Every structure is written in C-alpha cells, then in structure tokens.
Amino acid sequence: MLPRRAWLAGGAVFAALPSIACAQASAWPTQPIRLVVPFAPGGTTDLAARLVSQGLGMRLGQPVIVENRPGAGATLASAQVAQAAPDGLTLLVSNIASHGVAPSLYRNLRYDPVRDFTHIALLLETPSVFVAQPRFPARGIADVVRLSRDMPRGIDIASSGTGSSNHLLIVQFGQVTGARVNHVPYRGAGPAMTDVIADVVPMMSDSLPSSAGHLRAGAVRGMAIASTARHPAFPELPSFREQGVDLVASSWFGLSAPAGLPPAITGRLSREVAAVLADAALQHRFAELGGTVGALSPPAYAEFIAGEVARWAPVVQASGAQVE
C-alpha cells in the first residue's frame, strides 16, 4: 500500500513513484518494526535476535520488537512473513531450519526460500559439534567409526530432532565416513543432552551454543567440531578435517524481509545491521553464545542461502526424513 502522503500528491502519483519511494525510504521507519523469530523464546536464535534488535532499534530510531512465532520447524512464521507487505516493518530471522533444510524436508512448503524474500544480512553462525559421554571409550572420530562397525546396529547418536541440521550432520557423517549410525531423536537439545550425561546415549550431534557449558564443565567430552578451524573458546577441540573427515557445517541465522523490499530500505538495513554487528560488546556476547558474527552483503546472503538449500537436499534425501 502506498502511504497516505503519496495519495495526497494528487495526479502525479504514477510519474512521481520512484522519487516517492526514495522519500519513503529516508522517512522509514516511521513506525515500530516487528522482528519475527520463528522459534520459542530462550533459544540461541531468540537471544541473538533480541541482542540485535536492541542495537538496531537504537540506530533506526524506532523500536524493533521481537515477536516469537514458533511452529512447524520455523516454516509457519516464514510463510507468514513471505506474504507480509514489503514495507520494512515486518522482518524475519531466517535460519538453517526454515531456509536451508525445510525446502527439501517439506514437500508442500508454501514459500520459496530465495525468491519469496529480500535477504538482508547473515547475523550469526554457530558451528556444529559431536560430543560424547566422558566414559565413552572412543577418543577420536576414527575410533567412533571403527567402534560403530563392530556394533550390530551401529552407534547411537542423539540429536535435537528429526530433520534438524544436527540430525542431517549425523547422516552426512555416516555417508562420508562409512560409520554405521543409529539416530536417536529428541524434542530439543536439552533432553538429548540429559541423556548423554546420564549415559543413555553415548554421543550427540549438537550446535556449539547448547553444548558449550557442558563442554566447559567436563560433563561431556568434545569429539570434533565441524568448522574449518578450531574454535577460539575451545582450542583443545579438534575439527573433523584435522581428523581426516571432510565435514563442515554450522547453524546460521540472518535477517530477511518479504520479497520486493525497496532497495533503499534494504541498503539502510544492511548498513545498520553491519554497524550493530561491529559493536565489540555484541561480538563478545555472540562469542559467549558459541557463535561468530556473520558478515555478508544482501546478495551474498541470498547466494549463501541458495547454496545451503542445494547442499542439504541430497542429505535430507538420504536421511529418509521427508514430511508430506
């Protein structure tokens, strides 16, 4: 919808459209902005979004209000935002679940992760890790692979849920190494971690933020981190690559808006987000969460998403998890 000002401009509306769009962008935002988080409050995505929303609100001069709309593996909120007006007042925390895995996982997804959105910025990346019960005999990834071959039905590895990126990493781990794996899904990382600590399941595929505290406390032992280099906070934790397994994966969260966001608003948002992310205090808090600040321009982030969709499609296929 055109703002009322545009109608007041009278007969020259159509001729004046581009300049009005510019005027609108410089005036934007005149109202509070809604930042839709497609997960329940309290998780990594939610925390990251709240940290960013504070800084962003201050820089834009309008409050950025976080709205949690969990449901259907983050696809519910994503579908809603895809249909919202591209006026810069409705933003979404796009993420690996709704924009990386869902396109292959859900057969009837109601949005296209690339075409239906204006992608603005990558906010946070958190590497995936394999952690084990401290009493578990395997010392490294090679041990895990060898042990798993001796087990009649493979080695049990827990994850936060079927179709989650953590689950897919287990599948890919099996594909790459030939290890025999038996996936044990949970409702979220918390219950899965409980069972690893209780020695119900020997290993777990997790994101670093939900494992970090348990790793520091020695409640679980890190087996491998799926990043290209070791993580500064966990210098003793070797990467998969160091152990001869080419596995790099991380969870990611970014900022997106409905498709057709005026370029002026996209540019402004991209600049302001970059400024917020450059803040040392925020980078410190992101590091505490176990993540690294993302730095991608709007087109680079859109390209990144397209790459993730292509990457996970064959893994979802192999996992056998597909939702009607």
Added chain:
Amino acid sequence: MDILGNLAHGFSVALSFSNLLFALIGALIGTAIGVLPGIGPVATISLLLPITFGQPATTAIIMLAGIYYGAQYGGSTTAILLNLPGEISSVVTTLEGYKMARNGRAGAALATSALSSFFAGTVATVVVAGSGPLLTSVALSFGPADYFSLMLLGLIISAVLAQGSVIKSIGMVVFGVALGLVGTDVQTGQQRFTFGIPELSDGISFVALAMGMFGIAEIVLNLEKPEARSVLKTEVGSLWLTREEFRRATPSTLRGTLVGTVLGILPGGGAALSSFGSYMMERKVSKHRNLFGTGAIEGVAGPEAANNAAAQTSFIPLLTLGIPANAVMALMVGALIIQGIQPGPRMVEAQPDLFWGLIASMWIGNVMLLVINLPMIGMWVKLLQVPYKFLYPAILVFCCIGAYSVNNNVFDVYSTVLFAVFGYMCNKLKLEPAPMLIGFVLGPMMEEHLRRAMLLSRGDVMVFLERPISASMLAIGAIALIAMLLPNLRKGKEAALSG
C-alpha cells in the same frame, strides 16, 4: 555445616535492597499474570527479558524466579474462583477448589492453596539447598524405559480421577492420548492427524484445550442456568480456614510436599505428574475420601503443595546440569547466557552469589507471595460478587488474549472456541475433562519414551523388565489395576469407586 554457611551467604545476597525489591516486583507481576487466565509466565518473561540485560545476573534471575512462583500462585486463584486452569497443575486444583468456591468456601480454598504452597515451597527450598547435586544423580538414573513405566503408572492411576463411570474415564484418557498425538512424530518427523494445517504441526495448544474445556465451557453452562450464576453471589462464608479444615488440610499438605519434591526432580516430565499424583494419593488415603468431588479441602491442599514443591525442585536439573525442565526455565537459561553465565555443574563454584542467592530468594519469594496473597483473598472473593454479565465477557477477553499469547497465533484462539464447544458437550454427556487432559499431557511423553527405549534396545521389550526402576513401576501399576478390578468383579463398580 557448610550448607548453613552457604545459605547465610545466600541470604546476605538476596536480602540486599535491590534484590529484595526485584523479588517483590517479580512476585507482584507473577501474581498479576497468574490471575489473568491464560497469560502465562513464558509470554511475560520473554517480554521482560530485555530489561534483565542491564541488570546484574543475580538480580535478573531473582526477578524472573519471582514471576515464575507468582504465576503459580496466581494460577491457582483463577482455577479456584473461575474454574480456569492455566496449566496442568491447576487443572487438578479446579476439581475440588472450584467446588469449594461454589460451596461458599472460596476464601478457605484460596487460603489453603497459599498456605500449603508456602509450606511445600519452604521444604523444597531446603531440599534444593541441601541435596541438589545428590538428587541429580537420582534423576540421571532414570532412562527412557523408566520414564515410560512411570508415565504408564500415572495413566493407570489417573482412572481414579474420574468422579463417575470408570469406563467413561478410561475413554477420556484414551481420547486425550489421541489428541496428544496430533503433530510431528518425534521419531520420523512425519505429521500426524494435522490435516495439512501447519498450525497443528506442533500439536494442539494445551492452554487452548484447558481453557476451552474448563473455563469457557463453564461460562456457557453458567449462562444456561440463571440459578447457577446466582450461586456465585451467595454468601462467601468466612475467608479463613476453620479449625476442622486446618486439621484436615495438614496431612494432605505433608503428603503433597513429599510427592511434589520427589517428582519435581525428574527432568523428563515429573513436575507434570506431581499435582495429580498427589490428588490420586489423597483420594486413596485421606480420611475424607468420600467427600472428593464435592469440594474436599484435601484435594486442594495436597496438589497445591505438590505443585509448588515440584516447581522448586525442578530447579535442580537447571542448577546442577544446566538443563531447563520447562519453557520458563529455558528462558532463565537464556537470561543467564546473555549475562555470560553458563548454567551447569560448575555454577555452584563459579557463581556462588548467584546460586545461593537464588536459593535464598526462592524462600524469600515464597514469603512475599504469602504476604501478598493472604490479604488479597478478600478482594479475589469479592470478584465473584461482580455481576456475571460484567464478569464473563472480561474472562472471555482474557482467555482469548491468553490463548493468543502462547504462540502469537490466532489459530489457538479458534482452537479454544472449538474445545469450549466440546467441553460443553462433555459436560452434558457426563464425561470428565480432567482424565482427558492428563492423557493429553502424558500420552505423547509416554510414546516418546517408549519408542526411544525400543530404539536403544534394538527392539527388545525385556528392557522394561530388566531395569529395576521400570520393573517396580510396572509392578505397582499391575497391583493398582488388580486392586481396582478385583472388587469390581466381586462387588460391582460402586465398591471400587468408594474404596
């Protein structure tokens, strides 16, 4: 003893002016949102989360904990006065509490709820302080097979909850389990019974189900019968407990405290079992079990104590393992992480101020709630004297806001309406909603644990008998079933129900 020294340190932290102030603010906010039907602590805490960013970690967590307890207290108020439960624990409170209110004993029911909660909270705080780490190892000895057997036991005994026909009650439990299965299958990720509606993929909203079946259906029934509405305006009686009521409530409070303390420790859904576990116990062992269903004070005292004790001890997995037991705890973990504190086994040593300050403030929060709530009983009871034509639209509005606020989704408001219609039908057919809600909560957990146990045992059913905890639960369940069926066979159903 070291614990005394630690507790003293905790109190010195918690009794600082700002911490005391924020404990009070938290308790007040919590009570307020608890009283507003359906608006739960999750929505409130997530709104207040940004405020905590600028506070010291201890102050922040003390305030959030205050909201959590306050909501527990406040939730019982609406359950007793308006038959409106906001969570599974207050579902049980409606059973006897609302009946007491209708008998003109609303004040006594509210006082019982406040006093038994306070007592249980005090005991549980001492337990958390004294043996938290020890109890963690107990909780960790529960595997999926054990949880399954515990839930199964809960379901078997929940048939006792029925106040009418046992067959109908079993039917309702099974129907509740079926409703609980709606949503995404944890094992395969497939959607079940969702009819292609994305809003159903995470299951039916508990708040929508509970508010519809209890609160709103009750409003419809009240509107149907003008005389029922006037019952609410009858003499409210003495606000305080009579000596006789006090004597009856005391042993129930003690038993409820024990049940809640033990079950609250189990991270896999123990807290959900606590209040109706206590209710079942009271129906079986209390001296006045024949009064159950007509407003027995034991049925308020026991479950309220159990519920509050479990709310306290469910902090144990959070504080010692760093694993949140429910959505509110998950938010508290979030608040801590933002502050750069990772909850977990090392928190006791790394953050003694926070750990012991929180434990001390748990108790201080309970005292504050007692101080806030007891004088307010008179005011709440007066609420019932508000003409019904003003009261019920207000309740409906708050129910809608509450249903919406859980997931910020209008679909949940529609579900509430649907369940209100269903609840009304059930009332007409003399079908009890409480067993259905228990099936709804326990069914999916039971399925999850069953399938996980089977997945880990590679399909060997013997795992349920080989594990001692699981085997004992199953044995108790079998005995309960036989005890329930035997007199049935011999003397007919009535004897079984009254015995």
